[in-house]
Amino acid sequence: MNPQNCDNKSNICSCSVFNALSFATDIFEKIKTGHAKRVAYTSLKLASQLNMPIADMNRLFNAAILHDVGIGFGINEAYQEDREYNKVEHVKKGASIVSEFFHDQDITDAVRYHHENFDGSGYLGVRGADIPLFAGIIHLANYLDTIFERRTTYSEARKENQAAILKQSGILFDPLHVEAFIEMTSAERFWLDYRHENFDAMLERIISNNQIKIELDDLIKVAYVFSKMIDDKSKFTQKHSRNVALYMRETAKMKLFDEETQKKAYIAGLFHDIGKVSTPSSILDKPGPLSLEERSHIKVHSYYTRLILDHIPNIEDIARWASNHHEFINGTGYPERLKGDELDYFSRLITVCDIYEALSENRPYRKALSYEEAWQTIHEMRDENALCPEACRDLKGLTDIMTFNKNESTL
Ligand SMILES: [Fe+2]
Ligand SMILES: [Fe+2]
Ligand SMILES: [Fe+2]
Numbered sequence: 001m002n003p004q005n006c007d008n009k010s011n012i013c014s015c016s017v018f019n020a021l022s023f024a025t026d027i028f029e030k031i032k033t034g035h036a037k038r039v040a041y042t043s044l045k046l047a048s049q050l051n052m053p054i055a056d057m058n059r060l061f062n063a064a065i066l067h068d069v070g071i072g073f074g075i076n077e078a079y080q081e082d083r084e085y086n087k088v089e090h091v092k093k094g095a096s097i098v099s100e101f102f103h104d105q106d107i108t109d110a111v112r113y114h115h116e117n118f119d120g121s122g123y124l125g126v127r128g129a130d131i132p133l134f135a136g137i138i139h140l141a142n143y144l145d146t147i148f149e150r151r152t153t154y155s156e157a158r159k160e161n162q163a164a165i166l167k168q169s170g171i172l173f174d175p176l177h178v179e180a181f182i183e184m185t186s187a188e189r190f191w192l193d194y195r196h197e198n199f200d201a202m203l204e205r206i207i208s209n210n211q212i213k214i215e216l217d218d219l220i221k222v223a224y225v226f227s228k229m230i231d232d233k234s235k236f237t238q239k240h241s242r243n244v245a246l247y248m249r250e251t252a253k254m255k256l257f258d259e260e261t262q263k264k265a266y267i268a269g270l271f272h273d274i275g276k277v278s279t280p281s282s283i284l285d286k287p288g289p290l291s292l293e294e295r296s297h298i299k300v301h302s303y304y305t306r307l308i309l310d311h312i313p314n315i316e317d318i319a320r321w322a323s324n325h326h327e328f329i330n331g332t333g334y335p336e337r338l339k340g341d342e343l344d345y346f347s348r349l350i351t352v353c354d355i356y357e358a359l360s361e362n363r364p365y366r367k368a369l370s371y372e373e374a375w376q377t378i379h380e381m382r383d384e385n386a387l388c389p390e391a392c393r394d395l396k397g398l399t400d401i402m403t404f405n406k407n408e409s410t411l
Helices: 014-029 035-049 054-065 069-074 083-102 105-112 133-147 154-167 175-184 188-196 199-210 216-231 240-254 259-271 274-278 292-299 301-309 316-323 345-359 371-383 389-410
Strands: none
Touching: 014 035, 014 054, 014 069, 014 216, 014 274, 014 301, 035 054, 035 133, 035 175, 035 188, 035 199, 054 083, 054 105, 054 133, 069 083, 083 105, 083 216, 105 133, 133 154, 133 175, 154 175, 154 188, 216 240, 216 259, 216 274, 240 259, 240 345, 240 389, 259 316, 259 345, 274 301, 292 301, 301 316, 316 345, 345 371, 345 389, 371 389
């Protein structure tokens, strides 16, 4: 990604994108929401106390906000119960995820080594000065958040947590970091912010001068990485998001929409199921019919897609198209039961793309439908006024060409 200043009014800022993804991890973890934000807050405060240059603090923010991304997106919940496996695996997965779009070794190392102890007793056995600076800072910030008790008053919190961190000087943490932590947390402000979670304004103040603007092409790279991970949650959806994205982009191209709209349609397709971070793979892979509760669990995902993407200002159209992919024009879809004109062209199109791709995939309870069977089903839904005739016609036109080309190339 090319660092370039961002005015936050019309541009897409990298911080908001990573904030959205950390929120997605929160949804997955269910228990301590806001964990990544709190860790970012303490990390930046500590870095400032250590006189870190502002440009580095921006990179530290990215590392801290994504430090546990390997939990939400990397680990199949078959391993959720296995704590030992999770510990080591979440840092490795997280590091490989962030390395795919940052190409910044310090950020990758921060995620990989954020559970390394100063005395060498951490997950990967790195010790002392060999622990990268960002990782050491995030480790301390992360530890604070795991021991912090919200019910205590701010003065109790200061006393208890300072004592707990001090006890780990030279064991879990670099004594220099502990010293800086004690210094910076003697001010009431830190604990007042921490208890009341006044982070947004504070984080904004620290990094706003150095926001990084990203282009749609960068967002495509990030969305692509996360779409792969969402699709990997189930063996039945291996290329689902990427195919939906492809149909969206190619239909937009065929209809002569401008290049920006084509890219946005593509990103909406890549992101449309990101809310599935909340859906257990055991439900996605269940071989029989789903219970009522399991069905409602699945139905939440497009609502979560919206909540996640709403964290990114200035992509309203992408967020709308992505999260409307289970809405029907007769108002029988979910989660908003939108109907008719409330659904714009790409919201209608993504629903058809999603259904076409789903019908063309194997499911635990049925085999993939043939091309003709899939379109017969879609046309029946169109005739029941659930699907938009124009969107059906457009995608049919595209898939006719794609199928023809595929058959030609295998001749
Ligand atoms: Fe972690
Ligand atoms: Fe963490
Ligand atoms: Fe979906």
